Amino acid sequence: MDTAEQSLSEVIVGDRYAIDLNVPMSQFDTVGASAFAVRDILDPRRKFYALVQRPGSLRRNQTVRKLMGRTIPGLLCPRAEGVVAVPGDGERLVTIIDYPAGGAVADDVNGFHAISERMIREQIAPQIFATLASLDSIGVSHRSISLQNLYYRDRQKKEIVLGDCFSAPPAYHQPWGYEPIERVLAHPAARGEGDAACDMYAFGVLLMSLFLGRDVGGRDVGGRDVGASGGADVAAHVDARIRLGSYWALGGSNELTGAMGDLLRGLMDDNASKRWMLDDVKRWIDGIVSRKTVPDQGWLLGRPTMFCDRGMKDRRQLAVAMMDAPKESVAFMRHDRFRQWVENALADVTSSEWLDRALDQRLLNNTADLTAKEEYMAVARLVAVFYPEAPLVYGSVVFYPDGIDYYLAMLMLDGDVERLELLSDFLDRNRIDAIVEILSGRVSSMRGQSSRIASLTKHGAAPGLGQGLERSLYELNRSMPCLSPKLRGLYVTDLERLMAALEAAAARGDMGGGAFDHHIAAFMARHLSALDPMFARLSSLADQPENYAIEVVRILGTVQQNAYPRPLKQLAHALLPTLKRPVEKLKSATRRKQAMALLTALAEAGNLMRIANELNLRTLQQRDEREFQGARRLVSQLSVMQRRLEQPLDVSHGQVRLLGYKLAAYFGYIAVIVVAASLFLQGQG
Amino acid sequence: MAKPQRKTKLANPPSRKSAPAPRVAAASVAARPTGSMQPTMRGKPKGQQKGQKKGDGYNIVALVLILLVAMMAFALPSFIILFGGMTPTWIAFIVDDRRMPYRLNTIGACNLAGVIPFLGSLWLSGHELSHAFMMLTDPIVWATMFLGATTGMGALWVGPHIAAMIYNTRAIKQRRDIELNRRALIEEWGVDILPPQDAVDKMKPAPTS
Numbered sequence: 001m002d003t004a005e006q007s008l009s010e011v012i013v014g015d016r017y018a019i020d021l022n023v024p025m026s027q028f029d030t031v032g033a034s035a036f037a038v039r040d041i042l043d044p045r046r047k048f049y050a051l052v053q054r055p056g057s058l059r060r061n062q063t064v065r066k067l068m069g070r071t072i073p074g075l076l077c078p079r080a081e082g083v084v085a086v087p088g089d090g091e092r093l094v095t096i097i098d099y100p101a102g103g104a105v106a107d108d109v110n111g112f113h114a115i116s117e118r119m120i121r122e123q124i125a126p127q128i129f130a131t132l133a134s135l136d137s138i139g140v141s142h143r144s145i146s147l148q149n150l151y152y153r154d155r156q157k158k159e160i161v162l163g164d165c166f167s168a169p170p171a172y173h174q175p176w177g178y179e180p181i182e183r184v185l186a187h188p189a190a191r192g193e194g195d196a197a198c199d200m201y202a203f204g205v206l207l208m209s210l211f212l213g214r215d216v217g218g219r220d221v222g223g224r225d226v227g228a229s230g231g232a233d234v235a236a237h238v239d240a241r242i243r244l245g246s247y248w249a250l251g252g253s254n255e256l257t258g259a260m261g262d263l264l265r266g267l268m269d270d271n272a273s274k275r276w277m278l279d280d281v282k283r284w285i286d287g288i289v290s291r292k293t294v295p296d297q298g299w300l301l302g303r304p305t306m307f308c309d310r311g312m313k314d315r316r317q318l319a320v321a322m323m324d325a326p327k328e329s330v331a332f333m334r335h336d337r338f339r340q341w342v343e344n345a346l347a348d349v350t351s352s353e354w355l356d357r358a359l360d361q362r363l364l365n366n367t368a369d370l371t372a373k374e375e376y377m378a379v380a381r382l383v384a385v386f387y388p389e390a391p392l393v394y395g396s397v398v399f400y401p402d403g404i405d406y407y408l409a410m411l412m413l414d415g416d417v418e419r420l421e422l423l424s425d426f427l428d429r430n431r432i433d434a435i436v437e438i439l440s441g442r443v444s445s446m447r448g449q450s451s452r453i454a455s456l457t458k459h460g461a462a463p464g465l466g467q468g469l470e471r472s473l474y475e476l477n478r479s480m481p482c483l484s485p486k487l488r489g490l491y492v493t494d495l496e497r498l499m500a501a502l503e504a505a506a507a508r509g510d511m512g513g514g515a516f517d518h519h520i521a522a523f524m525a526r527h528l529s530a531l532d533p534m535f536a537r538l539s540s541l542a543d544q545p546e547n548y549a550i551e552v553v554r555i556l557g558t559v560q561q562n563a564y565p566r567p568l569k570q571l572a573h574a575l576l577p578t579l580k581r582p583v584e585k586l587k588s589a590t591r592r593k594q595a596m597a598l599l600t601a602l603a604e605a606g607n608l609m610r611i612a613n614e615l616n617l618r619t620l621q622q623r624d625e626r627e628f629q630g631a632r633r634l635v636s637q638l639s640v641m642q643r644r645l646e647q648p649l650d651v652s653h654g655q656v657r658l659l660g661y662k663l664a665a666y667f668g669y670i671a672v673i674v675v676a677a678s679l680f681l682q683g684q685g
Numbered sequence: 686m687a688k689p690q691r692k693t694k695l696a697n698p699p700s701r702k703s704a705p706a707p708r709v710a711a712a713s714v715a716a717r718p719t720g721s722m723q724p725t726m727r728g729k730p731k732g733q734q735k736g737q738k739k740g741d742g743y744n745i746v747a748l749v750l751i752l753l754v755a756m757m758a759f760a761l762p763s764f765i766i767l768f769g770g771m772t773p774t775w776i777a778f779i780v781d782d783r784r785m786p787y788r789l790n791t792i793g794a795c796n797l798a799g800v801i802p803f804l805g806s807l808w809l810s811g812h813e814l815s816h817a818f819m820m821l822t823d824p825i826v827w828a829t830m831f832l833g834a835t836t837g838m839g840a841l842w843v844g845p846h847i848a849a850m851i852y853n854t855r856a857i858k859q860r861r862d863i864e865l866n867r868r869a870l871i872e873e874w875g876v877d878i879l880p881p882q883d884a885v886d887k888m889k890p891a892p893t894s
Contacts, residue, residue, distance in 0.1 A: 660843075671833075683809065
């Protein structure tokens, strides 16, 4: 490759890292980013790779911020980041990460040499423990601990490192087995940030895989490879783990005894409060075995029941089955003996009054067929009642509140209109509040999520520009770049860049369909709250195109005043045709001409606020209409006058005769004067 | 807090140009005869105007009679020439319609213009009664004096024709002004400004002559 070609395919980040876009490193690809080779210009001996973020996909920015530049021996940490122009793809966010020189611990996850208990106790578990302790100390949960994401840092394969944990939504790439049961049920992008307990569970599955020499977390109960997401089998997978417990379901017939068995059983306990945490592992490494005594979660039903011809002993099992069968769930809850059964079955955790509220007595008593959305809501209530640790469920929308931001971004990236509509519907205050009320106080994962849910309900179901799910997306992800298709190829994270991007788009002539779309409006409103009432006013002007156009300019002008103190000539010129339309409707040609001249002059100045303020269209239109009516009356009067003047006058007309006689009289007076004067002169002569 | 008042540059459009008001033309047209046969008398109530007019007429008659009696007493030759020569005027005075005051004035003035030369001749020849009677025996004198009255009658016939010509000429100019104003309004406001029947033939210019 000659130098010119190389420079075309190479982009520089932070004046130090040269990313070679011709050398992909697909083994590090994630759903959010593509990996490429990196050359360190300052120190060529150091090895890195680059993750070029895909547009619209969410990076775990909080995590990146906490890890940037930090040295955690057991983790591939980000070293630098920057926005670079990738040829053909536009601006992209790039993260430079340590390169694991020793490669993956398990090149083939389906078959590798099992690692001995001694090796695990002395080498691997302490290293990963130290890494997790470091992460815990800075409040980060890794959420991507799996065999596929485990590497050797050095060529000698002595140091183990966990791979990238921030370029994709948390746990997105986690095979089912590596996720706690309740989190598996959510959409891969909506599994949520989770907590240290999630990491500890994945740590247990990882150790079990290393110990057994096969990836136990990456396979379903039948031994088939399931990857991170799957179809209907997820229900069977979860069902098996609920029935057997994750340790037995994933470990199969391998009865692990001794200290290793204690560790894995402790880490893979499905009861998060009973699960071993870092201090338990530390004790285990030191040779002490912990025994945790915690209250029973009450998963077993007080009275087993039959649902869809299957016996149900565990309320989690019943809830999971209900998620897949909404109609049957509604029929089940309307059964004569349901109320009595549920009070007995959940006697230890609920009261009768609480059940009345939670199960919506109105639905129970109603015998009419429910709409699909009513069915979804009924199932959402049932799942929340029976399995509060489960994700929120509404039809095919299944998410954890702490993963809603990634989920929303993913749905938008995929253009999944059906699920977005469902989500928007679910975010209606009545629905989400009912579910939150059922869950409050019963599940720890809901703690700290109230602000997220408040943000979702405040904006998510609200109609109009600047609101909706787009607004929720930007509210939940403060550093999210604007995903508007109008800004394709640009990485816009603040209003200044947005205005610059709109100016550039206007210069290219890409402003078709107006300056805003839902993304741009939501992005603006998120970054400048003063725009909220303006967008509300804009929505109310949808049927008044003239005022709508001015309001658009006013909003852009406000943003310009606040964030972009430079002229926006191209944008102003791009908006001119829309603004000219109402001006062209003015009836007075002079006023029209003056308004056009003013518009053009203001556009040339590039000050959008001045356009909005000085072109007072409403006043202009009112005055124009008033004067038009006046002129119309005048024309009518002129027409009447003209018609009158068109009739010729003759001598029979009184006034004509009067004037004629007056003229004749003057003639007579003149005659008298002339004759008398001439006679007098004659006499004198 | 009160909102700051926005500058509205275009809130005050040029009303003179945008809605030109043809005031001159309208005033001119308003002065055009409306068809009434009655000349308007301004400044006084109608009843009072009538009584005043009647009184004036009687005053003139009285004045003329006083003059005639005085002339008969002190200037009989002149009285004879005037009384005879102004016969058409006396007849007009008797039969004339008082609603057209200028008719009598015209006939009287023209008749007087025909009589004055003979009155001058009478005064130059010593203002003799015999000379006056001699003049009255001359048919040329009668013809001359009556020709004056006839000229007055002619003027009364020609006058209205000239007046009609003046009015019609002025109407043409006024129509031209109105049309210019109308066109300016249409140019400013567009054809929507026209009444529906005019809009049909909006492009057809109104006849200017």
